[in-house]
Amino acid sequence: MKIGPIEVWPPVVLAPMAGITNAPFRVLCREQGAGLFVCEMITTRALVERNPKTLRMIRFADSERPRSIQLYGVDPAIVGRAVRMIAEEDLADHVDLNFGCPVPKVTRRGGGSALPYKRNLLRRILREAVAAAGSLPVTMKMRKGIDDDHLTYLDAGRIAAEEGVAAVALHARTAKQHYGGVADWEAIARLKEAVQDIPVLGNGDIWCADDALRMVARTGCDGVVVGRGCLGRPWLFRDLDNAFNGRPERARPSLGEVAEVMARHAEGLTACFDIERYAIADFRKHVGWYLKGFTVGSELRRELATAESLDGLRESLAKLEHDQPWPPNTDTPRGKSGERSKVLLPDGWLDDPWDCPIPGGDAESDISGG
Known part of the structure; x- marks a missing residue:
């Protein structure tokens, strides 16, 4: 292509x-x-x-x-x-x-x-x-x-x-x-x-x-x-x-191999964001996605999802059962889901599909930077 x-x-x-x-x-x-x-x-x-x-x-x-x-x-x-x-x-x-x-x-x-x-x-x-x-x-x-x-x-x-x-x-x-x-x-x-x-x-x-x-x-x-x-x-x-x-x-990585990727991901975020605590907080949302399908106790999952430092995250990752094999039937939906009851639009937006108004000056303001 x-x-x-x-x-x-x-x-x-x-x-x-x-x-x-x-x-x-x-x-x-x-x-x-x-x-x-x-x-x-x-x-x-x-x-x-x-x-x-x-x-x-x-x-x-x-x-x-x-x-x-x-x-x-x-x-x-x-x-x-x-x-x-x-x-x-x-x-x-x-x-x-x-x-x-x-x-x-x-x-x-x-x-x-x-x-x-x-x-x-x-x-x-x-x-x-x-x-x-x-x-x-x-x-x-x-x-x-x-x-x-x-x-x-x-x-x-x-x-x-x-x-x-x-x-x-x-x-x-x-x-x-x-x-x-x-x-x-x-x-x-x-x-x-x-x-x-x-x-x-x-x-x-x-x-x-x-x-x-x-x-x-x-x-x-x-x-x-x-x-x-x-x-x-x-x-x-x-x-x-x-x-x-x-x-x-x-690819069918073991839990140990997944843990290695998780550690590298967190290390990369730390180098990218410069502030370790912010980077680890950003990484927390990935924990559930990486561990989906694996058998991991609730207390250890909580540790991983609330880690505040790179060293703390590594210590928790070391507690995982590293030889646990890739779980079956994990190619299923992840991330956001659900439907909206309605789509929010500017007043009169649907009146004419061909008119050419440029949305107001605040259309990007509160999402600037992302």
Whole structure:
């Protein structure tokens, strides 16, 4: 699969996940197998204003090539400035634009998965980004639409292809679905039929490498985007490498091997964040994902989930039953789940899909830096 000038094989992309896909986690995933590994979503306004937190978030490890940044923005001019800054200052090799975020603080201001409903605004943003990117490929990630009555993905895919976007990725859920229910892989197939000139990537319900093969076979998509399936499972990218290259081997680490990865993850966060206590607190959310399916006593789980120092975490990891084998039937959903009762939108947002209002000046303010 080619995304602009970038050869991507296996055709696998790590989905940007807030608070997850920072440099230490990306390095762990990249060591397991090849693909494209995208950083956490950042806001265009925060980038052009050189917000210190944002500039820390876009740091890449020396081993990371190609470097991928995902941007969230609602103003075509600001998006263009942010992409131009990335290109001119050599901050990344690839820019992805987020039109899939379903969280209320984003959609109620017209961003994320709400924005593609305004077709002309979407077109303006994409046109500015592609023009500013120079030789860098620009891609976009989106959802099916706001809800089943307001689907946007086919129009958005066609607009993206017309405006020179290098690839489109579809999370096959609506914003209303959030992360609940079952991903609609048939929508990925319909998008592939509608958009012939650029790669189409599928996202949703890939919990193991064989799911990725099934998605490609069923939908005809050119590649896959993996999000929640790799939580606590960076070796999923080794499985994906094997699967797309026709090899049957799948990673089945023992609890001791998992503990080693957990320690390396925490060490990487400590080096990245500089403040050890903050890094260990950030790591705690990963503990349950790494240990899913293993037999670990409640007291030890509590120790691991409340560790306050790297040494304390290592001491608790040493207490695990290291020769415990990989548990069966663990390729199941992880991370966020559940559906929304409604999608919060700006007043009158659904009145006209073609008008082109730029959401107000606070549309990015309280998510600047992430």
